[in-house]
Amino acid sequence: MSEPEGPSYRIEAIRAAHVRNDFDCGHPFLNHYLARYARQNDRSGIARAFVMVPVPAGNPVVGYYTLAAGAVAFEKLPKAVRKKLPRYPVPVARIGELAVDERFQGKGLGSVLLIDALRRILDASKEVAVWAVVVDPIDVQAACFYRKFGFEALADSEIMFLPMKEAATWLM
Amino acid sequence: MPKQERIDFRVDAEIKAQFVEAAESLGMNLSAFIIAAAQELATRAQRRSRTMVLSEADRDRFLAALDRAARPAPSAVEKAKRLHRELVTGE
Numbered sequence: 001m002s003e004p005e006g007p008s009y010r011i012e013a014i015r016a017a018h019v020r021n022d023f024d025c026g027h028p029f030l031n032h033y034l035a036r037y038a039r040q041n042d043r044s045g046i047a048r049a050f051v052m053v054p055v056p057a058g059n060p061v062v063g064y065y066t067l068a069a070g071a072v073a074f075e076k077l078p079k080a081v082r083k084k085l086p087r088y089p090v091p092v093a094r095i096g097e098l099a100v101d102e103r104f105q106g107k108g109l110g111s112v113l114l115i116d117a118l119r120r121i122l123d124a125s126k127e128v129a130v131w132a133v134v135v136d137p138i139d140v141q142a143a144c145f146y147r148k149f150g151f152e153a154l155a156d157s158e159i160m161f162l163p164m165k166e167a168a169t170w171l172m
Numbered sequence: 173m174p175k176q177e178r179i180d181f182r183v184d185a186e187i188k189a190q191f192v193e194a195a196e197s198l199g200m201n202l203s204a205f206i207i208a209a210a211q212e213l214a215t216r217a218q219r220r221s222r223t224m225v226l227s228e229a230d231r232d233r234f235l236a237a238l239d240r241a242a243r244p245a246p247s248a249v250e251k252a253k254r255l256h257r258e259l260v261t262g263e
């Protein structure tokens with residue numbers, strides 16, 4: 001087996017020691033979220049944040065994603081449909097933010113973060129019911145990214161989703 | 173609704189200059205600009221925190237997807253799994 005070339009990374013739960021003030025993914029909201037709110041929201045349980053850092057240096061943060069539990073409900077729910085749903089609203093996991101620093105873009109690190117997020121959700125789904133993974137793409141580019149990985153768009157909602165069953169099969 | 177509430181806040185000069193310039197480039201006054209920007213973020217925050225509610229058409233599509241047999245993995249997923257194996261060290 002050949003050694004992988006280039007740097008390697010670790011993906012871990014966010015901590016105070018993670019350097020994230022210089023992080024620039026080209027999207028002010030996502031930069032600001034990482035610098036100011038990611039750790040705060042992680043601690044208060046609003047959304048867990050996981051950061052990608054180079055090994056062995058351990059800093060700075062080159063990418064991150066956030067995870068939270070969520071639920072999907074329906075405007076109309078006929079009795080026949082309700083009967084088929086053991087859980088309602090439908091329990092889902094949400095990938096909130098997902099971003100890579102511009103200086104590290106073009107290496108596929110976004111896709112690595114997404115796989116990592118899906119793995120973490122899969123692990124959680126062994127303990128807590130999760131029927132789908134839901135994302136809320138921040139722009140058209142993000143929506144294209146998720147589509148490549150099998151996420152489906154909806155007609156009247158901004159969110160995109162991937163059934164958990166499929167994610168589980170694909171990650172095996 | 174009549175506008176009876178006020179929002180006052182202090183910002184540093186650099187941020188104010190940035191807001192003013194951006195607002196002018198969109199042909200908006202400063203308060204309209206700030207309200208529009210904040211509303212966009214507020215909508216996003218609500219989508220995040222609340223239960224997502226799907227229309228009838230989207231409900232059918234969503235539930236059908238949960239029911240169907242798994243599709244084959246997209247090539248992007250296979251490629252990303254490989255990259256993850258190569259680049260990410262275990263914990």
